[in-house]
Amino acid sequence: MKTEMICAGFGGQGALTIGKFLVKAGMNEGKNVSWLPSYGPEMRGGTANVSTVISDKPVGSPVVAHPDIVVALNQPSIDKFGPMITPGGLLIYNEDMCPNGIDRTDINIVSAPMTSIAKEIGNLKVMNMVAIGVVMGKTGLVQKETMLKSIAPLKAKAPELYDMNLAAIDKGYEIGKTQ
Amino acid sequence: MQVIATRPNTLTDLNFTYCPGCLHGVAHRLIAEAIDELGMRNQMMGVAPVGCSVFAYKFFNFDMQEAAHGRAPALATGMKRARPDMHVFTYQGDGDLAAIGTAEIVHAANRGEHFSVFFVNNAIYGMTGGQMAPTTLPDMKTTTSPYGRDVDDIGYPIRVCELLNTLQAPFFIERVSLLSPADIMKAKKAVTKALTYNKEERGFTFIEFISTCPTNWGLDAIESRDWAREKMLPFFKIQNFRDNGKEEA
Amino acid sequence: MAEKVLMKGNEAVAEAAIRAGCRLYFAYPITPQSELIEYMARMMPKANGVFVQAESEIAAINMVYGAAGCGRRAMTSSSSPGIALKQEGISYLAGANLPAVIVNVQRGGPGLGDIQPAQGDYFQATRGGGNGDYYTIALAPSTVQEFADMAALAFDLADKYRNPVIILADGLLGQMMEPVEFQPAKTEAELKVLDNQHLDWCCCPNEDEPNHHHHEINSLEIDPVVLEQHVIKLGEKYDKITANEQRWEDYNINADNEILVVAFGTASRICKSAVDELNDAGHNVGLVRPITVWPYPYDAVYKAVGPKVKKVVVFELNLGQMVQDVKIAVNGKVPVEFMGKVGGILFSTDEVKAKIEECLKEAK
Numbered sequence: 001m002k003t004e005m006i007c008a009g010f011g012g013q014g015a016l017t018i019g020k021f022l023v024k025a026g027m028n029e030g031k032n033v034s035w036l037p038s039y040g041p042e043m044r045g046g047t048a049n050v051s052t053v054i055s056d057k058p059v060g061s062p063v064v065a066h067p068d069i070v071v072a073l074n075q076p077s078i079d080k081f082g083p084m085i086t087p088g089g090l091l092i093y094n095e096d097m098c099p100n101g102i103d104r105t106d107i108n109i110v111s112a113p114m115t116s117i118a119k120e121i122g123n124l125k126v127m128n129m130v131a132i133g134v135v136m137g138k139t140g141l142v143q144k145e146t147m148l149k150s151i152a153p154l155k156a157k158a159p160e161l162y163d164m165n166l167a168a169i170d171k172g173y174e175i176g177k178t179q
Numbered sequence: 180m181q182v183i184a185t186r187p188n189t190l191t192d193l194n195f196t197y198c199p200g201c202l203h204g205v206a207h208r209l210i211a212e213a214i215d216e217l218g219m220r221n222q223m224m225g226v227a228p229v230g231c232s233v234f235a236y237k238f239f240n241f242d243m244q245e246a247a248h249g250r251a252p253a254l255a256t257g258m259k260r261a262r263p264d265m266h267v268f269t270y271q272g273d274g275d276l277a278a279i280g281t282a283e284i285v286h287a288a289n290r291g292e293h294f295s296v297f298f299v300n301n302a303i304y305g306m307t308g309g310q311m312a313p314t315t316l317p318d319m320k321t322t323t324s325p326y327g328r329d330v331d332d333i334g335y336p337i338r339v340c341e342l343l344n345t346l347q348a349p350f351f352i353e354r355v356s357l358l359s360p361a362d363i364m365k366a367k368k369a370v371t372k373a374l375t376y377n378k379e380e381r382g383f384t385f386i387e388f389i390s391t392c393p394t395n396w397g398l399d400a401i402e403s404r405d406w407a408r409e410k411m412l413p414f415f416k417i418q419n420f421r422d423n424g425k426e427e428a
Numbered sequence: 429m430a431e432k433v434l435m436k437g438n439e440a441v442a443e444a445a446i447r448a449g450c451r452l453y454f455a456y457p458i459t460p461q462s463e464l465i466e467y468m469a470r471m472m473p474k475a476n477g478v479f480v481q482a483e484s485e486i487a488a489i490n491m492v493y494g495a496a497g498c499g500r501r502a503m504t505s506s507s508s509p510g511i512a513l514k515q516e517g518i519s520y521l522a523g524a525n526l527p528a529v530i531v532n533v534q535r536g537g538p539g540l541g542d543i544q545p546a547q548g549d550y551f552q553a554t555r556g557g558g559n560g561d562y563y564t565i566a567l568a569p570s571t572v573q574e575f576a577d578m579a580a581l582a583f584d585l586a587d588k589y590r591n592p593v594i595i596l597a598d599g600l601l602g603q604m605m606e607p608v609e610f611q612p613a614k615t616e617a618e619l620k621v622l623d624n625q626h627l628d629w630c631c632c633p634n635e636d637e638p639n640h641h642h643h644e645i646n647s648l649e650i651d652p653v654v655l656e657q658h659v660i661k662l663g664e665k666y667d668k669i670t671a672n673e674q675r676w677e678d679y680n681i682n683a684d685n686e687i688l689v690v691a692f693g694t695a696s697r698i699c700k701s702a703v704d705e706l707n708d709a710g711h712n713v714g715l716v717r718p719i720t721v722w723p724y725p726y727d728a729v730y731k732a733v734g735p736k737v738k739k740v741v742v743f744e745l746n747l748g749q750m751v752q753d754v755k756i757a758v759n760g761k762v763p764v765e766f767m768g769k770v771g772g773i774l775f776s777t778d779e780v781k782a783k784i785e786e787c788l789k790e791a792k
Contacts, residue, residue, distance in 0.1 A: 257494025
């Protein structure tokens with residue numbers, strides 16, 4: 001079993017972190033993983049994306065050309081990576097910043113107002129945790145328990161943010177399960 | 180019978196390979212004497228440059244490294260950081276230090292590296308056959324400034340002590356001359372001071388020797404010293420630029 | 429074994445170098461290796477080591493020279509244009525028989541090029557990029573784990589042969605995160621052994637006569653007869669390294685291979701994915717991955733050309749550099765084809781597959 005994913009958004013939206021947490025959880029479940037960011041001269045504000053592979057076998061190419069899953073935090077990310085999704089694959093996107101969605105019927109689509117949910121929880125920073133919750137709820141790519149273990153160190157460092165992260169993951173997980 | 184002068188322990192038995200009348204031998208000897216007198220030989224290591232003094236690694240009798248052209252201060256940085264309990268110096272000429280190695284000397288000085296730099300300025304490239312140096316005087320003829328150094332075209336000579344004196348980190352900067360016995364005695368004092376500070380781990384110490392190149396200047400030993408006194412000293416003033424040890428005293 | 433941690437290649441190799449006993453690191457920032465210099469800036473002080481951000485790549489490699497001449501494990505890193513600047517120092521290190529480790533996180537070239545992964549420095553790394561007759565051992569990792577493991581290997585080889593060793597990575601391996609298991613850090617006692625291993629020739633504290641030493645760290649021999657002997661001796665050393673240190677990986681090599689793929693580093697990973705997919709579809713494709721690109725595993729590549737192999741295909745992220753070594757290795761036994769990508773662009777698994785399929789078809 002091998003799952004290839006691309007997470008994308010504006011720089012600063014936390015797209016790279018979505019990939020990082022999922023991959024880390026995959027690693028902690030004993031899987032082979034890779035995390036390959038796009039990198040460019042700009043530090044902030046440009047588009048950012050990361051290709052991840054979570055696999056039972058050693059990871060060959062870490063470059064993802066036909067993602068099984070795309071997580072898009074903004075419309076340009078859907079426009080760029082949506083067409084690459086393998087038929088039968090999955091697009092997860094942030095409703096608040098993707099007004100046009102995608103025009104494909106051969107893939108599964110889950111959308112959530114991730115920005116609004118994060119605002120409601122109390123911090124825009126946790127928007128990417130909503131996305132992580134959706135991925136786990138929808139696909140079971142990694143177990144929720146493993147993810148909670150991965151973010152446990154945050155509890156001591158920033159207790160308030162940690163609680164908000166948990167709330168965000170739960171909310172996303174629920175959406176993933178039900179949509 | 181009483182021995183009043185002997186070869187410093189810090190020099191090997193090899194004969195210097197410098198031209199007749201060249202002052203590199205004097206500079207070597209001053210450094211060697213001071214190292215002996217300060218009892219630093221067993222903790223000393225040095226860096227030889229590219230230039231006439233390229234074989235300095237053979238003449239100083241302790242561990243020496245030979246640098247690529249201009250890179251001596253970078254080597255010395257690595258050496259001092261690798262063996263902080265030892266003492267380090269570089270010995271460099273004007274082409275090596277003030278042309279190809281400008282970045283290395285400025286930044287080593289700016290970091291306040293704990294080593295000494297002995298800089299020999301004779302206003303010319305000696306080893307390669309008398310080409311223009313960054314310290315070649317205005318209108319001075321060399322094989323690459325055959326009509327004299329045209330300052331409108333190639334700029335003025337670089338005064339290295341003054342340049343380094345704009346930096347905050349260096350601990351000691353002095354320009355001395357090797358042009359007369361009296362000057363040499365004064366130079367010895369400055370060398371001893373620099374190496375004392377080196378031994379005491381005070382910081383970056385820098386000595387510029389005003390020297391000669393009889394061969395490439397086309398003068399004999401005496402004439403070349405007279406010429407240097409007349410032409411170089413007005414441009415390169417003999418003086419102490421900085422002595423942070425003195426302020427403390 | 430130690431716990432797995434998720435790390436970027438740039439950081440993993442830095443951590444592994446510190447664990448391997450590197451206590452002196454000198455470098456200048458450049459993308460895409462900056463995480464390496466930043467990691468060293470953070471961690472070297474904690475390991476009681478030396479970190480200096482040099483004024484240039486040239487100064488950095490010469491600081492390494494100075495430290496290596498003092499017999500201690502020293503390292504620098506950069507990316508392609510910066511490695512080009514270091515070539516003067518690397519030639520001097522080789523000429524003076526000094527051990528040192530240089531990491532090249534390659535990017536697109538020539539000149540300023542771009543900052544994406546590439547393999548355009550193969551010639552430079554394997555032919556001696558500076559002046560004169562010399563070689564540097566060149567190790568080409570293909571995963572973050574291997575990148576990290578090569579730090580210790582590089583220092584061991586450098587010390588063993590008193591020769592500079594290049595780790596030839598690229599921007600992808602530098603920027604990518606993968607799980608890594610680190611070797612335990614050297615103990616104080618082990619570090620002491622390392623620090624004392626070169627005292628017979630390096631710059632080190634002295635004694636009075638009769639045990640006074642005068643070691644000269646030097647690549648200058650002005651007498652041609654002496655230089656001749658010096659270079660001949662270097663040549664003998666390179667022969668020994670060539671005989672002892674070839675490393676490679678055989679991937680699905682068997683007597684029924686129809687096509688043989690040769691690729692190193694990042695390119696080999698993409699090729700492995702393509703080879704897997706083709707073999708799943710019923711073909712039989714083998715792959716050889718040189719791990720030391722100097723000394724080059726010529727015999728291993730030759731032996732991998734099985735009786736049924738119709739063609740050898742070489743994939744590189746350049747205009748075709750290693751393919752010259754593959755042609756030497758294959759020695760006309762079968763045709764050698766090449767596919768390259770330049771500009772810091774990677775080929776996709778599909779592109780590699782298509783090229784191999786084309787060769788399979790022609791071979792039928």
